[in-house]
Amino acid sequence: MKFIFNKIPRGLIYHKVLESVRYLLTSFFMPLDDKSAIEKFEDKFAKYCDHEYCVAFPFARTAIYFTLKNLNLPSGSEVILPPVTIKGIVDVILALDLIPVYVDWDADTLNFQLYELQRKTSSKTKAVIITTLFGLVPDMKELVDFFRSKEIFIIEDFSQCLNGTFDGKRVGTFGDVGIYSCSSIKTLDTLGGGLAITSDTGIYEALRKSQAGLFPAGRKFLIKKAWLNLVRNVATTRLIFSLAVFPLFQIMRKANPESTLKQTGSRNKDRVSKLPKVWFSSYSSLQANIGLAHIDDVSASDQIRIDNANYLKAKCGSDRFPKTAQSSANVYWQLVMLQDPKRAQEVFARHGIDTATTSLELVSALEQYPNKAAMPVAEKFYYNGIFLPCFPGLSKADLERIVNAANELA
Template identity: 60%
Template sequence: MKKDEMNSFLKKIPRGVIYHKVTDSVRYFLASMLAPLHRKEKVIEFENIFASYCERKYCVAFPFARTAIYFVLKALDLPKGAEVILPPITIKGIVDVVVDLGLTPVYVDLDVETINFRLDQLREKLNPNVKVAIITPLFGLVPDVSAMVALLKANGVFVIEDFSQCLNGRYDNKRVGTFGDVGIYSASSIKTLDTLGGGLAITDDQVVHDRLRNAQAGLMPARRTALIKKAWVNLIRNVATSEPVFSFLTFPVLQLIRQRNPEAALKQTGHRDKGRLATLPLLWFCRYTSVQAQIGIEQIKGVIAQDAARVANVEFLKASCEIDDFPKTTQESRNVYWQLILPVSNALEAQAYFAKRGIDSATSSLELVCALKDYPNRADLQTAQRIYRNGIFIPCFPHLSQSDMRRIVMAVNGYFQERGHAKEG
C-alpha cells in the first residue's frame, strides 16, 4: 500500500474548520481572560479597516449581526406591521428582532441554482407595505444581486445585504455587501473572518451611519464571561478538527453519537432552540470588544488567500465529480464557497455513507425560519425545505490535500451511483 493510501485510510476529514491556527486560538482565549475589552480606538481602527476592505465609507461594530440588523431597522422608524422580506433559511435571531420591533416577516422561496430569492416570487411579494428586504447570499454563493436590488429599489424598498457567509464574493466585479443600503457581516465562529462573534454594519449613507453610531454608543459594557465562553468554544472546535485529534478522537465520538441518534450529529454546529423569545436577551446589546477588533485586524490579512485555496478546491471537486447537482449561480458570480452544498435525496443516508469512508459532513445549522410554528406568517416553501433538510456540506476548506480531495470525489461519485440524485418536488 502506498504511503498516501495508508494515510488516507487512517486520516478522517472533518466537516469544517476554524479559520485560525490553534496557537492563535490559544492566544485569543488568554486575551479574552486578561486583555482590556473597551479600548475604543482599537475598535475604531478595525471598523475603518473593515470598511475600506469592503469598499464602503463606514463601518459600525455591534456584538451580533442580529443586533446590527435590529438597529438598522430601528433607525428607519418603520410603522408597526410594516413588512420585511426575509430569506426562508437564516438564523432565528433575525426573525426575533423583526418581530420584537412590531414588524411582519415575509418569506420568498429560493432558486435551486443560486440558493437565493426567486425573482418571480420576489416580484409577487412586493406591495406598498414592504419596506425592507434582507438579501442573504447563503454558503458563499453569489446570485444576481444587481437584478434583485434594482427590483427592490424600484419599489422603494430599503435593502440590507447579510453577507455573513459571502465575504469577498462579487457579482459583475462589484462586492457583495455594497449593492444595498447597508451590508451586515457576522464574524462568528467558523466564518472566514472570525473575531469571536460580532456584527459589522457597513454603509455609504451618512445618516444611517450616524444613527447606528448613536445606537452603538448606548450599548452596555461587554461581559468578559461571554467573550471567554466564545474563545473557549472556538479553541475546542479548533483542536477537535485538527490532526491527529479529529481522526483518533473527534471522528470516533461523532460515529458513536450517530449510532445512538443519527439526527444528533447531522447539523453542522448542532441544533438550535426554535422557541419564540419573550424578550430579546441583554447579551445582544453589549459592546463589541477591542479584543475582537484586534483579532479582526490580525486575521483579515489572510482571508483572500484562504478564499483562493478553498475556491480552487471547489473547482477541482466540481470538475472531478461525475454529477451535475451542485448549484451553478451565474456567469457574473464570483463565488467564495464558504461551504460547498450538495442536494441529496436523504441527508442522513448521505452523511452515513460519507462517514463510512472517513469523511464527515453535515447540513446547515441555520433554521428554516419560514416554518417556525411560534412566529407569524409561516410559509410552505418547497425549495427552501429541500435545501434545509437535504442540502449537505461537502468538505472544501483550504488545507485539504490532493489525497483528501480524491477521496471526497470517489465518495461523492460512489454515493450518486448507488443512491441516485435528489428529486424535485
C-alpha cells in the same frame, strides 16, 4: 481500518490552535474597551469592503435591529426574508413590531425567486434582507433593481459571502447597508461580532448613536466564546478528530441517525419573549484586534477554498451543484450538494470523511412564529443539502477521497 489517523472533518476554525489558546488566555485580562482599536478595525473593514463607514455591534442580529429601528417604520411594515437564516434575525424583526415575509429560493442561486418576490411584495413591504448563503452569489443586479423599483430598503447579510462579487462589485455593497457576522467558523472570525457597512452618512451617524447606547462589553461572555473557539479548533485537528470526534459521531449516529446532521448542532427554536441583554453589549477591542490581525489573510485562504470547490465541482459533475449566475464570483464558504443526508453521511464515513447539513434555521417553518409558509425549494436544500469539505488545508489525496465518496453517491 482505513484512514485511521486521517479522517476529514466537516469544517474548520479559521485560526491556528495556538491562536485560539492565546485568545482564551488574553480574554481573561486584556482591555475590552480600547476605542482606538475598535475604530481602526471598523475603518479597515469599511475600506476592505470598498465602503465609507463601518459600525461594529456584538452580533449581526443587533446591527440589523438598529438598522431597521433607525428607519422608524410604521408598525406592521413587512420585511422580506429568506426562508433559511438565524432565528435571532426574526426575533429582532418581531421586537420592532415588523412582520417577516418569506420568499422561496431559486434552485440555481439559493436566493429569492423573482416571480415569488413579485407576488409577495406590497405597499407594506419596506425592507429586505438579501442573504447570500454558503458563499453563493446570485444575480445581484436583478435583485437590487427589483427592490429599488419598489423603493424597498436593502440590507445585505453577507456573513457567509465575504469577498464574493457580482460583475466585479463586492457582495455587501449593493444595498443600503451590508452586515457581516464574524461569528465562529466564519472566514473572518473575531469571536463574534456584527459589522454594519454603508456609504450613507445619515445611516452611519444613526448607527453610531445606536452603538454609543450599548452596554459595556462583557468579559464572561467573551471567555465563553474563546473557550468554544478553542474546543472546536482542537476537535477539528486531524489527530483529535480521527481518534476521538469521528468515532464519537459514529457511535452517536448508531444511537440516533439524525444526531450529527447539523453542522454545529441543533439550536433552540423557542420564541424569545424579550431580546437578551447580551445582544446589546459592545463589540470589544479584543475582538477588533483579532480582526486586524487576520483581515489581510482572508483572500488567500478564500482562494484555496474556491480552487478546492471548483476542483470538486468539475470532478463530481457541475450539474450536481447550484449554478448561480454568469457574472457571479462565488467564495463557497460551504459547498452544497443535494443528497439524502443520512445516506451521504454513511457513505462519506466509509471513506473517513465527515459531512453535515446547515445549522441555520428553517425560519419559515418555526412553530411559535408568525407567517409560517411552505417553501418547497428551500426545504429541499435545507433538509438535503450536504456540505462537501472544501476548506483550506485539504491535500490532493483528501480531495480525491471526497470525489470518490461523492461519486459513489451519484
